[in-house]
Amino acid sequence: MAGIYVHVPFCKVKCHYCDFHFSVQLKNRQELVDALCQEIRERKDYLASEIIETIYFGGGTPSVLESKMIDQIMTTIHENFELSESPEITFECNPDDITQEKLMDFKTFGINRLSIGIQSFDDNVLRFMNRAHSADEAKNAVINAQKFGFDNLTLDLIYGVPGSSMTSWKKELALMDSLQPQHLSAYCLTIEPKTVFGKWSKQGKLTPTEDQESITQFQYLMDFCADKGFEQYEISNFAKEGFISRHNSAYWLGKKYLGIGPSAHSYNGLERSWNIANNIKYSQLISKNETYSESEVLQVTDHFNEYILTRFRTKWGVNLSDLALISAPLTAEFEKKIQSYLASGHVYRENNTYLLTTSGKFIADGITSDLFS
Numbered sequence: 308m309a310g311i312y313v314h315v316p317f318c319k320v321k322c323h324y325c326d327f328h329f330s331v332q333l334k335n336r337q338e339l340v341d342a343l344c345q346e347i348r349e350r351k352d353y354l355a356s357e358i359i360e361t362i363y364f365g366g367g368t369p370s371v372l373e374s375k376m377i378d379q380i381m382t383t384i385h386e387n388f389e390l391s392e393s394p395e396i397t398f399e400c401n402p403d404d405i406t407q408e409k410l411m412d413f414k415t416f417g418i419n420r421l422s423i424g425i426q427s428f429d430d431n432v433l434r435f436m437n438r439a440h441s442a443d444e445a446k447n448a449v450i451n452a453q454k455f456g457f458d459n460l461t462l463d464l465i466y467g468v469p470g471s472s473m474t475s476w477k478k479e480l481a482l483m484d485s486l487q488p489q490h491l492s493a494y495c496l497t498i499e500p501k502t503v504f505g506k507w508s509k510q511g512k513l514t515p516t517e518d519q520e521s522i523t524q525f526q527y528l529m530d531f532c533a534d535k536g537f538e539q540y541e542i543s544n545f546a547k548e549g550f551i552s553r554h555n556s557a558y559w560l561g562k563k564y565l566g567i568g569p570s571a572h573s574y575n576g577l578e579r580s581w582n583i584a585n586n587i588k589y590s591q592l593i594s595k596n597e598t599y600s601e602s603e604v605l606q607v608t609d610h611f612n613e614y615i616l617t618r619f620r621t622k623w624g625v626n627l628s629d630l631a632l633i634s635a636p637l638t639a640e641f642e643k644k645i646q647s648y649l650a651s652g653h654v655y656r657e658n659n660t661y662l663l664t665t666s667g668k669f670i671a672d673g674i675t676s677d678l679f680s
């Protein structure tokens with residue numbers, strides 16, 4: 308079983324914190340969609356006839372596509388891949404794009420999971436982050452999707468926003484819960500250098516949230532979600548029973564996937580490849596039948612480090628038998644290094660598996676990179 312990721316690199320506006328790959332030139336959408344479809348056809352053998360279990364439209368903002376474009380992409384996927392009997396098909400949307408017509412079309416195309424980029428329910432915060440929607444639009448998007456029978460919704464929220472407090476974060480989470488989504492992704496805002504926030508921060512116009520405040524908000528997030536019946540199955544992802552994202556879990560469990568579109572990455576078990584991160588060049592190269600991606604064959608150390616990187620963040624943890632299958636000598640080194648984190652209480656061991664404790668989750672990135680070979 309494998310997955311397909313389709314990268315839709317367009318947004319209406321640029322959010323002040325975002326450093327993803329996208330363009331605000333919406334007039335180029337059709338040309339890009341044609342290129343995406345050509346890539347789907349060209350790479351139909353990349354996954355060696357594996358059945359497709361999940362499809363994920365991410366971005367950018369996939370919901371800026373017109374329905375006929377989504378139809379074109381889905382039809383091309385169906386023509387070139389075999390889908391499982393009940394695939395999970397996720398579509399990322401921004402609240403301002405969720406019209407009744409779009410929701411009906413999503414159903415027709417087989418989309419059965421919507422990821423709604425809310426980020427905040429506070430108009431002041433939305434304006435500060437330069438989001439294209441209001442708080443009311445965010446709430447109505449969820450309510451309308453539910454009215455149209457979407458019963459697998461995931462919402463995105465951001466914490467640690469400059470100027471936020473525990474009071475404001477508690478309000479955000481309570482509002483989220485009142486809408487009864489099946490899944491939540493909550494990310495701590497990081498200030499990236501090449502963003503508007505990065506520029507403001509450098510100029511002294513914006514004061515990043517203190518680490519301790521972000522940690523307190525993260526701790527509350529975990530407690531709140533546990534209390535409301537969400538399982539934290541990955542550091543930033545929380546699901547009600549039966550609603551773990553099958554697509555994202557597949558990444559973390561090392562399954563194969565094909566990434567379509569500018570900047571998309573793919574993995575077929577042996578090599579990793581990545582497409583050029585430029586919309587115009589991507590379309591031009593595809594239309595001229597020229598190379599638009601690079602690849603590398605993964606070495607034992609790459610497999611080993613990737614396993615640690617992805618699994619430590621999840622509830623499945625780092626299993627010693629899995630690690631030893633990749634490399635017994637590297638596993639022996641890993642076992643030596645991890646002792647200090649066991650002693651400090653950042654990691655615990657359950658049978659043959661190492662997992663992060665709550666305090667370990669706060670410094671997950673540091674722990675994982677330290678344990679790399």
Ligand code: SF4
Binds near residue numbers: 317322327
């Ligand atoms: S809508 Fe999403 S991808 Fe687009 S700029 Fe905002 S955060 Fe980035």
